Amino acid sequence: MPMFTPDEWQALRLSLEVAARSVLLSLPFAIAVAWLLARRRFLGRTLLDAAIHLPLVLPPVVVGYFLLLIFGTRGAVGAWLNEQFGLRLVFTTAGAALATAVMSFPLVVRAIRLSIENIDPGLEAAARTLGARAWDRFFSITLPLTLPGILAGVIVAFSASLGEFGAVITFVSNIPGETRTLPLALYTAIQTPDGDAAAVRIAALSVSLGLAGLLLSEWLARSVRRRFGS
Amino acid sequence: MRGTAVLIVSMLGSVVLAAIGQAAEAPPPARITVFAAASLTDAVTELAASYERDTGHAARLSFASSSTLARQIENGAAADLFLSADEEWMAYLDARKLVAAGSWTRPVGNRLVLIAPADRAAPIELRRGFDLPALLGDGRLSTGDPAHVPAGRYARQALEHFGVWAAAEPRLARAENVRAALTLVERGEAPLGIVYATDVRASKSVRVLAEFPPESHEPIRYSFAALAGRDRGEVRDFLAFLSSPAGLEVFRRYGFETP
Numbered sequence: 001m002p003m004f005t006p007d008e009w010q011a012l013r014l015s016l017e018v019a020a021r022s023v024l025l026s027l028p029f030a031i032a033v034a035w036l037l038a039r040r041r042f043l044g045r046t047l048l049d050a051a052i053h054l055p056l057v058l059p060p061v062v063v064g065y066f067l068l069l070i071f072g073t074r075g076a077v078g079a080w081l082n083e084q085f086g087l088r089l090v091f092t093t094a095g096a097a098l099a100t101a102v103m104s105f106p107l108v109v110r111a112i113r114l115s116i117e118n119i120d121p122g123l124e125a126a127a128r129t130l131g132a133r134a135w136d137r138f139f140s141i142t143l144p145l146t147l148p149g150i151l152a153g154v155i156v157a158f159s160a161s162l163g164e165f166g167a168v169i170t171f172v173s174n175i176p177g178e179t180r181t182l183p184l185a186l187y188t189a190i191q192t193p194d195g196d197a198a199a200v201r202i203a204a205l206s207v208s209l210g211l212a213g214l215l216l217s218e219w220l221a222r223s224v225r226r227r228f229g230s
Numbered sequence: 231m232r233g234t235a236v237l238i239v240s241m242l243g244s245v246v247l248a249a250i251g252q253a254a255e256a257p258p259p260a261r262i263t264v265f266a267a268a269s270l271t272d273a274v275t276e277l278a279a280s281y282e283r284d285t286g287h288a289a290r291l292s293f294a295s296s297s298t299l300a301r302q303i304e305n306g307a308a309a310d311l312f313l314s315a316d317e318e319w320m321a322y323l324d325a326r327k328l329v330a331a332g333s334w335t336r337p338v339g340n341r342l343v344l345i346a347p348a349d350r351a352a353p354i355e356l357r358r359g360f361d362l363p364a365l366l367g368d369g370r371l372s373t374g375d376p377a378h379v380p381a382g383r384y385a386r387q388a389l390e391h392f393g394v395w396a397a398a399e400p401r402l403a404r405a406e407n408v409r410a411a412l413t414l415v416e417r418g419e420a421p422l423g424i425v426y427a428t429d430v431r432a433s434k435s436v437r438v439l440a441e442f443p444p445e446s447h448e449p450i451r452y453s454f455a456a457l458a459g460r461d462r463g464e465v466r467d468f469l470a471f472l473s474s475p476a477g478l479e480v481f482r483r484y485g486f487e488t489p
Contacts, residue, residue: 074418090419091370091403173403173414174375191297191378191406193322 004201010177011185012205014093018168018181019161021097023154026105030153034112035142053106055167060103064170067099071171095172096179100161107160108153115149116142148224155217162209182206262289262468263308265299267315267380267452268407269340269426273484274313274472280480281471287464295407297378303328303457310460311469313452315340315408315426316380320453330461337473339487340450341427342384342442347418348435356440362394365422366401372411372420375404381411384447385424391446412436426450428485452486 004012036042037049055063071078071089081087089095119142127137165183172179174188186202189195266274271293278289292299292309300319303309304326312329314320317336323329344356354365362371374382382404389395405411408425415423416435423436430438454472456465471477478488 068417068419072417072419088368169406173405175370175403187406188375188377191295191301191375193297193318193378195378 015181018096019158022101022161026101030108034109038113038116060166064167067171099167099171100164104157104160108157111153112149115146119145159213264311265309266313267296268409295379310465330456333456336451338481344439345423345436348437359393369421370403372403372414372423381408387447388442
């Protein structure tokens with residue numbers, strides 16, 4: 001069992017924090033967008049669909065650069081956030097969470113959208129005939145039935161966020177304790193003279209984390225299946 | 231049906247063979263592959279272009295932090311020449327028997343400067359214990375990662391010399407090479423940065439606040455060398471060209487120091 005240094009534990013904690021914040025940030029938007037794409041026909045729907053999938057096909061560095069242009073201290077949104085709320089994104093954990101949220105957003109939307117599309121519209125129609133209003137129908141029928149998709153999306157996004165490198169290092173740089181997550185710590189170890197031992201330890205940490213995530217998601221998927229039948 | 235399958239398989243097979251054949255037939259690379267420190271980007275690009283005009287030999291250039299390049303070479307990257315921003319990374323490769331014997335030279339030097347975005351800059355005087363936190367405000371000091379990037383190592387020595395390293399260390403934005411550190415200041419993300427004097431000449435949007443005196447850090451001497459087993463005639467020739475009077479003249483024009 002390799003002994004981890006405090007810096008490595010910090011990178012692990014930070015990775016988990018960034019991933020958790022990124023999922024929390026993207027989830028409400030992802031549910032809304034998934035519902036729109038699954039249930040509504042509107043002008044520009046195809047365009048929205050394509051735009052959301054962009055982070056899957058763009059090099060992560062490009063996404064990081066766009067974020068820097070928009071959310072940087074002198075970017076349109078970044079300057080406004082800083083002035084209005086004193087919220088800084090560049091060099092901060094919040095920025096790292098934003099970058100990973102953007103990168104993993106399409107994965108969450110996909111999972112949730114599939115789930116919504118599989119819901120029998122008859123159930124919602126029936127609820128309407130019984131007098132349930134739109135919000136009521138959404139929260140008591142659509143959302144609970146989407147739960148398996150939401151869970152799947154959350155797990156996929158969480159795991160993807162743990163591994164995000166390009167967008168993070170481009171947008172928020174590589175700052176120990178703020179933005180240096182496991183992959184960035186691994187990158188630094190690889191650059192450092194005689195950093196191989198550290199690189200192997202961090203890689204081992206990443207592998208165990210990935211394995212734990214996969215086992216957890218398998219277990220969750222099973223219990224969801226047991227709960228909802230099929 | 232069977233005939234069609236055979237036809238398809240043989241067509242696919244010939245495509246694959248053609249692709250492999252092409253790879254196998256490619257002539258041995260006449261090009262020179264140069265791995266150079268990020269701070270050399272502009273000067274070496276120009277030098278390679280003029281060398282190609284004169285000799286017909288093209289050079290492939292790869293710029294990154296000397297640390298990144300050294301580690302790539304250590305892991306088998308097929309570079310012919312390594313131009314490092316410090317001696318340590320060349321020594322690192324030399325200790326692993328990766329440097330061609332007798333090819334290591336140190337023809338150019340550089341200086342270290344403290345910079346700020348051009349619209350916020352007011353020159354300062356560097357004194358022992360100067361108030362770095364006040365200059366930084368709630369921002370960060372952008373420089374190469376002192377763990378491995380040469381510019382960051384020099385920056386660390388200079389800040390230690392002035393007794394402000396302890397204040398600076400938690401406030402660093404550690405970039406993966408010196409040009410990335412420059413970019414952070416250019417974009418206004420970092421209110422201060424430490425880069426080479428030559429980097430600033432390539433940029434209109436930053437200004438020099440102060441130059442670190444040479445005694446505040448190890449001398450910044452670039453190390454040039456051919457790599458073991460790759461010092462063919464044209465590689466030695468390009469290396470010699472870099473240190474020739476014409477080569478040094480180009481380096482001087484970009485602000486490098488030549489002894």
